[in-house]
Amino acid sequence: xxxxxxxxxxxxxWEAGSRGLSSGLPAGRNSARFRRQSLDCPTPTFYEWAVxxxxxxxxWLQIWLEAGREGQVFTYANSAETPAGIGDLVRVRLQGxxxxxxxxxxxxxxxxxxxxxxxxxxxAIWQRAAVDPQWQGLIESxxxxxxxxxxxxxxxxxxxGWLGQRSQGPSRTSRPIWLVxxxxxxLPSQPLTPRQQQLLAHxxxxxxxxxxxxxxxxxxxxxxxxxxxEARGLVVRRSGSLPGCGSAGLPAAAWPALxxxxxxxxxxxxxxxxxxxxxxxxxxxxxxxxxYLQAAARALAAGEGCLLxxxxxxxxxxxxxxxxxxxxxxxxxxxxxxxxxxxVATWRRCLExxxxxxxxxxxxxxxxxxxxGLIVLDEEHDSSYKQDSPMPCYHARDVxxxxxxxxxxxxxxxxxxxxxxxxxACQGPQASTRLLRLPxxxxxxxxxxxxxxxxxxxxxxxxxxxxxxxxxGRLEQLQEKGEQAVVLVPRRGYRAFLSCRSCGExxxxxxxxVALTVHRSKGGQEWLRCHWCDHRAELGDRCGHCGSTAFxxxxxxxxxxxxxxxxxxxxxxxxRFDRDTTRGRDxxxxxxDRFAQGEADVLVGTQMLxxxxxxxxxxxxxxxxxxxxxxxxxxxxxxxxxxLLLQLAGRAGRGEKPGEVLVQTYSPDHPVIRHLVDGRYxxxxxxxxxxxxxxxxxxxxxxxxxxxSGPTASGTATAAAALAERIRGELEAAGxxxxxxxxxxxxxxxxxxxxxLLLHGPAGQPLPLPSEAVLRQGLPAGVGLAIxxxxxxx
Ligand code: ADP
Ligand code: ZN
Ligand code: ZN
Numbered sequence: 001x002x003x004x005x006x007x008x009x010x011x012x013x014w015e016a017g018s019r020g021l022s023s024g025l026p027a028g029r030n031s032a033r034f035r036r037q038s039l040d041c042p043t044p045t046f047y048e049w050a051v052x053x054x055x056x057x058x059x060w061l062q063i064w065l066e067a068g069r070e071g072q073v074f075t076y077a078n079s080a081e082t083p084a085g086i087g088d089l090v091r092v093r094l095q096g097x098x099x100x101x102x103x104x105x106x107x108x109x110x111x112x113x114x115x116x117x118x119x120x121x122x123x124a125i126w127q128r129a130a131v132d133p134q135w136q137g138l139i140e141s142x143x144x145x146x147x148x149x150x151x152x153x154x155x156x157x158x159x160x161g162w163l164g165q166r167s168q169g170p171s172r173t174s175r176p177i178w179l180v181x182x183x184x185x186x187l188p189s190q191p192l193t194p195r196q197q198q199l200l201a202h203x204x205x206x207x208x209x210x211x212x213x214x215x216x217x218x219x220x221x222x223x224x225x226x227x228x229x230e231a232r233g234l235v236v237r238r239s240g241s242l243p244g245c246g247s248a249g250l251p252a253a254a255w256p257a258l259x260x261x262x263x264x265x266x267x268x269x270x271x272x273x274x275x276x277x278x279x280x281x282x283x284x285x286x287x288x289x290x291x292y293l294q295a296a297a298r299a300l301a302a303g304e305g306c307l308l309x310x311x312x313x314x315x316x317x318x319x320x321x322x323x324x325x326x327x328x329x330x331x332x333x334x335x336x337x338x339x340x341x342x343x344v345a346t347w348r349r350c351l352e353x354x355x356x357x358x359x360x361x362x363x364x365x366x367x368x369x370x371x372x373g374l375i376v377l378d379e380e381h382d383s384s385y386k387q388d389s390p391m392p393c394y395h396a397r398d399v400x401x402x403x404x405x406x407x408x409x410x411x412x413x414x415x416x417x418x419x420x421x422x423x424x425a426c427q428g429p430q431a432s433t434r435l436l437r438l439p440x441x442x443x444x445x446x447x448x449x450x451x452x453x454x455x456x457x458x459x460x461x462x463x464x465x466x467x468x469x470x471x472x473g474r475l476e477q478l479q480e481k482g483e484q485a486v487v488l489v490p491r492r493g494y495r496a497f498l499s500c501r502s503c504g505e506x507x508x509x510x511x512x513x514v515a516l517t518v519h520r521s522k523g524g525q526e527w528l529r530c531h532w533c534d535h536r537a538e539l540g541d542r543c544g545h546c547g548s549t550a551f552x553x554x555x556x557x558x559x560x561x562x563x564x565x566x567x568x569x570x571x572x573x574x575x576r577f578d579r580d581t582t583r584g585r586d587x588x589x590x591x592x593d594r595f596a597q598g599e600a601d602v603l604v605g606t607q608m609l610x611x612x613x614x615x616x617x618x619x620x621x622x623x624x625x626x627x628x629x630x631x632x633x634x635x636x637x638x639x640x641x642x643x644l645l646l647q648l649a650g651r652a653g654r655g656e657k658p659g660e661v662l663v664q665t666y667s668p669d670h671p672v673i674r675h676l677v678d679g680r681y682x683x684x685x686x687x688x689x690x691x692x693x694x695x696x697x698x699x700x701x702x703x704x705x706x707x708x709s710g711p712t713a714s715g716t717a718t719a720a721a722a723l724a725e726r727i728r729g730e731l732e733a734a735g736x737x738x739x740x741x742x743x744x745x746x747x748x749x750x751x752x753x754x755x756x757l758l759l760h761g762p763a764g765q766p767l768p769l770p771s772e773a774v775l776r777q778g779l780p781a782g783v784g785l786a787i788x789x790x791x792x793x794x
Contacts, residue, residue, distance in 0.1 A: 061105070062104050062106070063101040076092050087132060088125055090125055132370060179238055180203065185234055193225070199215070202215075211325050223596070223617070266294045269291075269374075275404050275406075277425070277432060278434050285650065287442045296376075298373075300373075309362065310360075311383075312382070319378070334346045346367070365396045375404055376414060379414070389786060400413075420639055423682075450679070453663065484601055485601065486604075486615075487621075488622065489624050516529060573599065577606070592615070622661070623665075701761065702765060705788040706775075706785065706788075710752065
């Protein structure tokens with residue numbers, strides 16, 4: 001069958017065209033190119049052209065379709081009745097299949113290469129003005145700073161499944177809000193506890209039912225208090241929307257009155273000029289989220305949209321709940337937990353007239369917002385804001401800065417433990433960012449005390465257990481006190497890995513240079529699994545190197561800790577929180593809900609545990625083996641470890657009762673542990689920045705990783721060496737250093753060998769590298785390349 005659609009050429013032309021090259025392009029094509037709005041180029045913007053063409057109806061369209069690795073541009077005939085223009089998404093047929101594609105160019109003449117051929121028409125317009133010129137400019141800047149093509153960047157930015165063959169219809173998910181109110185039942189004869197009396201009195205004063213969340217977190221009432229009243233029929237709980245304000249959200253009169261520090265922050269944001277950037281520094285529980293919400297309310301009132309970003313999908317639910325409670329149906333979500341169709345629906349909502357509040361993860365930074373008033377990055381220090389693969393390897397914080405400057409939106413970076421970069425941006429007379437502080441926790445709740453358990457002493461005194469006596473003691477008391485604990489285990493799996501006590505070898509994945517971890521099913525069956533490539537193997541009973549049977553697991557995973565806790569503390573109810581137990585769309589939320597509702601006393605989990613959860617009954621946060629975190633061979637390991645431990649500490653004592661942190665370690669004198677105990681994070685930042693300045697490390701210099709992967713170690717190494725020689729001259733001339741090639745820290749993943757080149761140069765300088773396309777040209781077939789500017793781990 002003659003498709004009628006002919007591949008024009010490789011997608012690169014668009015990129016080349018946007019750089020102002022026109023070689024090989026037929027006459028007339030330059031005029032309407034989806035082009036860069038550069039200052040030295042007086043050509044009208046693509047939008048102006050789009051407008052021009054809208055009246056003239058160009059007969060031919062160049063449409064980007066997802067085909068092949070980079071996507072390709074194909075020529076279609078425009079529709080006379082409902083003509084499409086640049087920036088529209090349209091439905092077309094490609095090789096018999098339906099596709100959705102983006103119109104990138106309008107032509108008044110058919111390219112010579114296609115003359116005489118049948119050109120298929122576009123079938124329908126899928127979304128008008130899916131992108132606008134401002135947005136296009138942002139994508140171009142990101143592509144440039146990430147040193148990659150517009151196509152890759154566009155593909156990363158648009159919702160998945162939108163461009164391409166699939167295209168689901170929109171789907172909606174919404175979760176009811178629990179509302180609580182005083183029932184008509186009279187007071188019982190048995191006395192109520194003081195807390196129950198307070199809660200009842202509080203509810204009696206309300207004109208309308210109160211959201212459960214507000215009672216339990218802002219009000220500080222535990223669920224047990226509420227349940228006690230519910231059991232006696234004194235209060236009733238039902239799901240629903242708030243009366244009279246359901247889809248509109250909570251009326252302003254019902255918002256909490258701001259503390260002085262919060263009010264000052266909201267005021268500073270309101271009074272700031274377009275594009276201003278702020279670092280909102282407040283310990284966990286200081287009320288940062290309330291500041292975001294009230295700043296968002298002001299933006300909405302001014303007819304502007306807001307982006308509220310959180311680093312982890314696991315943190316979406318609670319931010320979403322709070323935003324929905326406040327703004328009702330004007331809140332939409334955008335993250336990888338949503339079906340493709342739902343992400344498309346969010347994209348569309350963002351294009352509508354009525355401003356929305358988006359709650360999302362890093363990719364939401366690319367949502368189109370014709371009028372953007374506020375961008376918030378909560379937990380701005382979190383490394384999940386950086387995309388490692390696929391390209392573009394962008395950092396959402398950098399994109400947010402760029403976007404705020406371009407759109408005039410205010411930018412708020414919030415954290416209890418700011419990144420060194422953001423803290424430095426607030427220093428000095430030329431500071432680009434203004435520091436706003438929330439010094440105290442709401443309700444003057446004290447920060448938890450930190451207790452360091454020296455595991456060397458435990459060992460010396462004959463206690464070889466995973467859990468110190470101090471920790472066991474605290475856990476034993478949880479139930480009778482009606483409290484909860486979170487326990488951080490910096491690994492997942494049943495046991496971390498298998499190692500031989502005779503020869504010291506660990507069992508490695510045959511495809512990757514990492515140890516296999518031991519997993520265990522409910523039925524007690526055990527197997528080995530690679531976390532990088534998902535290779536699975538059976539558990540042997542002998543060492544493959546020396547044949548010894550003294551073959552024991554080393555380290556402890558969440559599952560092993562669960563078992564130890566279960567066997568040593570009978571009756572203690574446990575829940576496991578890691579990637580294995582929180583799969584699926586709502587995995588995090590379901591598990592956290594179960595824990596918040598008191599289904600367990602202890603939540604045992606990996607790093608995810610430390611991030612931003614608000615669990616009022618948690619009074620104890622424990623770290624089992626801090627050493628694994630302290631001794632990672634990475635220049636940011638101190639900063640990241642202290643951030644993690646302080647975040648974990650922030651989980652404890654958010655409710656009525658004060659919290660405590662227990663850290664088990666073999667290195668109690670490590671500077672990170674010292675700063676954790678004295679709580680002086682800013683002192684740490686000052687010392688750390690001094691160290692890095694002296695050593696010329698990031699952010700006082702720049703780095704870039706070129707990562708190569710190929711089927712064989714020797715082939716990949718040769719390709720890396722050849723690439724190094726090709727770029728060395730240009731790099732050194734610009735004052736940059738080239739380190740490597742060297743095998744990547746994990747040299748084999750999923751059967752592919754990985755090598756890398758590290759480039760090191762002065763801070764603030766552009767990368768002295770040829771374009772991605774040119775870099776790729778000299779590589780042998782089968783060898784892949786990723787360019788990762790400013791990587792977070794080397
Ligand atoms: P953070 O985001 O800094 O961790 P939150 O905004 O979540 O802090 O506030 C901590 C708790 O205090 C939340 O339960 C929140 O509802 C409540 N809260 C915040 N601001 C106020 C206020 N001004 N008055 C009363 N409660 C508040
Ligand atoms: Zn051995
Ligand atoms: Zn593997």
